Amino acid sequence: MTSISNTQKQPVLKLINVCKRFGGVVAANEISFELYAGEIFGLIGPNGSGKTTLINLITGIYSVDSGSIVLDGKNIVRMPIHNRARVGIVRTFQHPRLLGRCDIRANISLGKDLADKRKIPDTDKYQERMGVLLEAAGLTNVDLSDSIEKLSYGQQKMLEIVRALLSKPKVLLLDEPAAGLNRKEMSYIINLIDFAVKEDICVLLIEHAMDLVMSICQRLTVLNFGQQIASGIPSEIQENPAVIKAYLGGSRNAEN
């Protein structure tokens, strides 16, 4: 950050004209944006606007109909899911997907396993890193040998992010991490996102909680019916009439 100016900085992840349709539904229409290291990029839009679909396209769960997804200058659209994880794209799910029949420790260890597969060298610092992450996530008091059923919904979401961060990713894709969480739990989510930013990870944040998005994202893009209807910094987005019409008005109603 010291010597390199913003204009010289290369994006870590770049989407170029990404399209995806399901039958008659256009879930992603010519989507383009760039993510930079250490940046929090917001992705918002009403229900069914195509946010999760984009994460599924980036992680390879769905294949693109057309367009490119470029990580560090390399087009990855043909790469299988597991290899995309190994080059550093990790995600959480809208509903947490943990190993239901394994204990908490095994769940967390999968993040370390991915770090090993990614050939991340400082695995000796793993314990320390895990301690810091569990602390940030408010999970210090859980018994790691318990099954994940003992965790609350919020704790499960936190655990999923901890697991993702243990793999030392380049890109972290968060699908509505704060949905269904209380204030206290929301603060843990913010801790974890801070942790990611400090490690220069780029964070793509899908979130309906507007106050959270507007306060922590540097830039964001708004989807509606698979279209990017606006992109920019939070203050611009908040005043954009198309956005207010498509989304912000609706969400205010939904929150009541």
Added chain:
Amino acid sequence: MKQLNYKFVIKYILPGLFLAFCLAIPGFTSGYMLRVLNIALITYLCVLSLYVILGMCGQNSFAQAGLWGVGAYMAANFVMKMGAPPLAALLLSSLGTAVFAFVLGFAFFRLRQYYFTFASVGLMAILNGLFMNWNEVTGGALGITNIPSFSIGGAIIKSEPGNFYVIFFICLAAFFLMKVLFNSALGRSFMAIRDNEIAANCLGVNSLLTKSIAFGISGALCGAAGALYAFLAGYLSYQTFTFQQSTMYLIMIMLGGTMSPSGALIGTLIISLLQEWVRPLQNYMQFIYGAGIMILMIVQPEGIFGGGKAIYDKYLKHSKTARTEAD
């Protein structure tokens, strides 16, 4: 302090006593009963192979008795046609069956979901057909007779107790290897696939390769079991390695619980011994198993060991924490 004692007893004292009891078995057991136990322990290796592929990796296979046969015929051929020492034949059959299963896994696991199960039914049928008809290798319908006994170095192990210790040691080693596997990154990748395949992929787990490795490891266990069986029985017939036998393995692991090597052991022992003790009721056994499994799946789907573990977790593991929380 009290909960520590419970833990200690359940984790170390009981298994220790069980081990000591097992080692003493040949001292007070008749030759016939020991043979039954030896077969049961060989069966345990096959049921343990289901623990890997089904319990850990979530892929149901009806082909394990076929893999058992592959190991058995391999061992017989290595020893009788190539003059390999039995110990080498045992290792080679185990390895060979592992490679065989791994390669087939690569073809089968291109199929997602339960299609692997269908493929395994087909594999079982084909293997049984091969055992019956491939005269040069399996002796066809006549089978292979006069397979030499197991030996280590120059020492031939012919007696039933001798075989018991050999087989018991291998089972013990397999049991602990499974524990190691469970705590390894590879084991976790199996379980990740079992619990949520897409999430596993998103954590860098390669489905095709990982499932094939799981099937390969299950092959290694069945292969070793097959070789041990060949040396113990001295005679191989295609009628041993059947679909029915594969189903029996599944019943055993369902009964004991798919989630642990101990569950697999409990299921194997109960059914193997039951088969002996209620021989007069042979004709009704299918009904008993069928009804028993159905009731068990409704009452306790995790099997006997799973049920025991649930009780332990609920009442003993957190007896101390529960108290402090209540304060």
